[in-house]
Amino acid sequence: MLPTTNPNPDFTLTRASHVVMTVTDLEKSRDFYRDVIGLVVTKETDEAVYLRGLEEAAHHSLVLERSDLAQARRIGLRVRTAADILAAERFFRSANIPFERLERDHQGPTLRFRDPVGTLVELTSEMDVVDRKMQNFDEFRAGAPQRIDHYQVVTYDVQKATDFWTGLGMRMAEYTATDGTDELWGTWLEVKGNTHDLVFTNGRGPRLHHFAYTVPDATSLIHAADVAGALGFGNEIDRGPGRHGLSNALFLYLRDPDQHRIELFNTHYQFIDLETPPIRWDVTDPQRAQLWGLPASNRWFFEASEFSDEKVLDPQLTASPQTLEQYLALH
Structure with a gap:
């Protein structure tokens, strides 16, 4: 059955934002996404690597986290403002959907929840801003x-x-x-x-x-x-x-x-x-x-x-x- 889009949702989603994956060899995976794919490394720690596309001003769109098991940890979507995070909390509470407010490095207010089919999702309203590299053609x-x-x-x-x-x-x-x-x-x-x-x-x-x-x-x-x-x-x-x-x-x-x-x-x-x-x-x-x-x-x-x-x-x-x-x- 074809769905009906809600024209006035309780909060405003704006785009696909970031994905978090666990990997078993962090350095090998970093090299793959940097050298084989061509993403930009924004930041590295002992336990995580943050990467982004060349035109992106957001701090990261891919996070690799070290783990013994390779899995998808969560997909991220942006909402328009911090007020939308508060509205999302009210919506999830009224709909009896479990959620959790989180502190994420380089992100603004962030919520985690699972949708009705088990997709693990993270909403955030903002990220640290970094330099776009879309005209750094020498770095492509x-x-x-x-x-x-x-x-x-x-x-x-x-x-x-x-x-x-x-x-x-x-x-x-x-x-x-x-x-x-x-x-x-x-x-x-x-x-x-x-x-x-x-x-x-x-x-x-x-x-x-x-x-x-x-x-x-x-x-x-x-x-x-x-x-x-x-x-x-x-x-x-x-x-x-x-x-x-x-x-x-x-x-x-x-x-x-x-x-x-x-x-x-x-x-x-x-x-x-x-x-x-x-x-x-x-x-x-x-x-x-x-x-x-x-x-x-x-x-x-x-x-x-x-x-x-x-x-x-x-x-x-x-x-x-x-x-x-x-x-x-x-x-």
């Missing part, structure tokens, strides 16, 4: 990622997740369904005026499938692939280059040393005008996943990063996606 390396853009979460109940987040003001730009119905298999939700800040897809979850950064152009994707190959990470290219039907993005997916997945992508379109309906894709249409290019592998469809201390549940809908292995067997 690998894919030259500019800014964090979105997350994709695998969930056992796409409808439940979508209803919750559209209730907080997110709009659905695109979705997948089947058999002529609007039974939701995947939803692309946004607040910042392009196709997605938060994506939910059907599968064993909650798990973080990937987090994504924009790059300047298509050439940057190819250069990122070349750099990955030159530095010995060619086998960690998980998918692409290719173009999605959904969102119209050129993409390249890579896996880090702990097998967390990051997407580098370029191009998606505006989704601002309120009268614009979401685009429906049938799950049987292979062009929804790749307008051109080979299908994704088994591991792209079925592997993802588990959230800390969250039980993974089987999906309510059973899917059999066409994988690269199946395609090659038939051809």
Whole structure:
């Protein structure tokens, strides 16, 4: 069933903000995201590394934390002001949603909660401001990622997740369904005026499938692939280059040393005008996943990063996606 976006939510979300991942070798992971991906290291401690894209003025958009177990610790979203943090507290309290006020280094007022399908989320209203490097072209390396853009979460109940987040003001730009119905298999939700800040897809979850950064152009994707190959990470290219039907993005997916997945992508379109309906894709249409290019592998469809201390549940809908292995067997 298609959701109805709440036009007047209790607090205002503005964008995907930051993601926190635990890694088993902090120095190796730092080197991967700095040298293979091209992110900027803002700060290092013995237990954490803070990184950002070249155009970002916020202190960090990726935090790597040392741990014995590699997991997704939380995804972050920005709210407009500190008053929105207070409003979020009131909303969660009235909705009986457990939450916690936290002190985070380099962040303003911050709340942590889990959504109804177990996604671990952190809201913050501000961060320390640092210098943008978007015109420091001499410092561009690998894919030259500019800014964090979105997350994709695998969930056992796409409808439940979508209803919750559209209730907080997110709009659905695109979705997948089947058999002529609007039974939701995947939803692309946004607040910042392009196709997605938060994506939910059907599968064993909650798990973080990937987090994504924009790059300047298509050439940057190819250069990122070349750099990955030159530095010995060619086998960690998980998918692409290719173009999605959904969102119209050129993409390249890579896996880090702990097998967390990051997407580098370029191009998606505006989704601002309120009268614009979401685009429906049938799950049987292979062009929804790749307008051109080979299908994704088994591991792209079925592997993802588990959230800390969250039980993974089987999906309510059973899917059999066409994988690269199946395609090659038939051809």
